[in-house]
Amino acid sequence: MRDITTSKRVGIRISLIYLFISIVWVLASDLLINSYITMTWVNILKGWIFVFINAFLLYKLIQRNFEIVAEKKELYQQLIENSLExxxxxxxxxxxxxxxxxxxxxxxxxxxxxxxxxxxxxxxxxxxxxxxxxxxxxxxxxxxxxxxxxxxxxxxxxxxxxxxxxxxxxxxxxxxxxxxxxxxxxxKAIGKINYLAFYDELTGLPNRNKLYAYMEKIIGNQMEEGYPFIVMFIDMDRFKIVNDAMGHSSGDKMLKEVANRLSASVDQDALVARFGGDEFVIVIPYMKKEQSPLFAQKIIEMFKQPIHIDQNEVYTTPSIGITCYPDDGDDVDTLIENADTAMYYAKKTGKNKYKVFTQLLRDDLNNHFTLENGLRKALEKNEFILYYQPQLHLETGSVIGVESLIRWNHPKKGLLSPVLFIPVAEENGLIVQIGYWVLDTACRQLTLWHEKGLSNITMGVNISPIQFRHKDFINHLEKILTDNKLDPKYLNLEITESVFMNIDESLFLLKKLKEIGVKISIDDFGTGYSSLSVLKDLPIDYLKIDKSFVDDLYSNEKNIVQPIIDMGNNLNLQLVAEGIECKEQLMILKEKKCHIGQGYYFCKPMDVNVTEAFIKNNLK
The missing domain is CATH 3.30.450.20 (PAS domain)
Known part of the structure; x- marks a missing residue:
């Protein structure tokens, strides 16, 4: 455009010059010619001069235009030749x-x-x-x-x-x-984005988006044809253990092998999708509900074979929840949610099994979440209270301490046993807050009893394994003892054998507790993971014999109380028998040299006032 404009200016300029010279020539040329020259020669001369000037001007104009065209052509060729495209x-x-x-x-x-x-x-x-x-x-x-x-x-x-x-x-x-x-x-980048929108990058399986699109499609088809289909929600057990112990790359290899095995278990009409993490979903068209357990069992059997990862054999098991269209839902969300619910109960009741969805499972889960929400409000509204069960010296009958036992004073259901809500609290992590509340309340109450003259009474407090491993457990404990001005030697922390699954971590924490000065009991001894080889190295003070062993005191074949008592005495530990319900049990335990006991034979767990009166009446 710029070259065209320049060309026009040049042409106009030459034309104006030509016009000016022509006018001057016409007006002045006669004056420049001598009078003696004949008019014929004058006109001839003027004509030739005009022709030459005109030819010269036209040449310059045409030459300039050709130059512009040539420049543009060369520029165009250079642009094309040197273009990156x-x-x-x-x-x-x-x-x-x-x-x-x-x-x-x-x-x-x-x-x-x-x-x-x-x-x-x-x-x-x-x-x-x-x-x-x-x-x-x-x-x-x-x-x-x-x-x-x-x-x-x-x-x-x-x-x-x-x-x-x-x-x-x-x-x-x-x-x-x-x-x-x-x-x-x-x-390629666009293709990868489009691929990842519907497929899992690690396993290559359809992802959640693809799963939902597939299910919506077959629901539309099944509504017309009236055929059922099965949805299986699968959670792989022990995946986190493998991931943490062997690293994420090993966890990824395990997931790939799981994906391969699940894909190999179905025909081409079915869809296997990775739902997320270690969760997978299988959709099987035309399968009836009564056929699904057989297929689920086939998957369980398939994972009895180990997965080989970097020369290591790794085992994982599936927990499977099953729903059927249209019996258990007529839309994608409902079918997936119900299958997830059934899987949750398969996992909750032992893992490595399947569970077919029923409405009872859904109702139970709803009650579970209602209970969980109620627990959160119970903390805010201070609905928890402590009951206490005295512990007596079996020889003298004197009260030497009490065990604190939490109760939930539910606004609608009344007093609830911890059996009903502690497992839920452990699942959702509320057990840590609840545990610290129990610890603080029990220590405060013990300080009050000491101030009233009940100075030798100890307080037993149950510590959940989750609370025991909480990162601030030691700091919280020290603060609670300081705030309540309680001598640590009167506090008896009761822990279960399950904490010894990680013996190194547990031993470290137990030594820290002993440095603080608190007493430590192994609760429900004989039902868990500890053994003599582990027990002899633990800095503990008490062994609590589980009620189930006390119940078997009359059976010589099943009775293992004597070996527990002998072991405890050899290790200089105090033996506490739980669940004593009759005089005969008391007499046998005394005969076997058990030191301390608690149970309904003496009294049930009681509120603070009744407990205080019981202690005063049984101090010797």
């Missing part, structure tokens, strides 16, 4: 020009390898129809719409390109000029 010109399919970018794109050594060949030599077979359509479009309309098309390079590689064509002339012939841009990386 491929510029290709073909006449009826025969390539007559290609720039250096095109040579590089098609992996040629020079232009000679390309010029003269058909443009279709560089188009894969499956793309030739698309290319032909765009060439015809260019001939008809003068240009074509941009398309994404694959080009085949001379070395056999394929590149994805964005291509645009328009009509042109080349050496006087009608031609097609094609602009080509390599968008391989962009298209």
């Amino acid at each position: 491929t510029n290709l010109i073909h006449i009826d399919g025969e390539i007559v020009y290609i720039n250096q970018a095109g040579v590089n794109l098609l992996k040629a050594y020079n232009r000679k390898q390309i010029i003269g060949k058909s443009v279709f030599d560089f188009i894969p077979t499956h793309e030739k129809e698309k290319a032909t359509a765009r060439i015809e479009e260019t001939k008809t309309l003068g240009k074509s719409r941009p398309i994404i098309i694959t080009y085949k390079c001379l070395n056999g590689e394929e590149v994805i390109c964005e291509s645009l064509g328009f009509a042109t002339t080349y050496q006087g012939k009608t031609a097609n000029h094609i602009l080509v841009r390599d968008v391989t990386e962009r298209e």
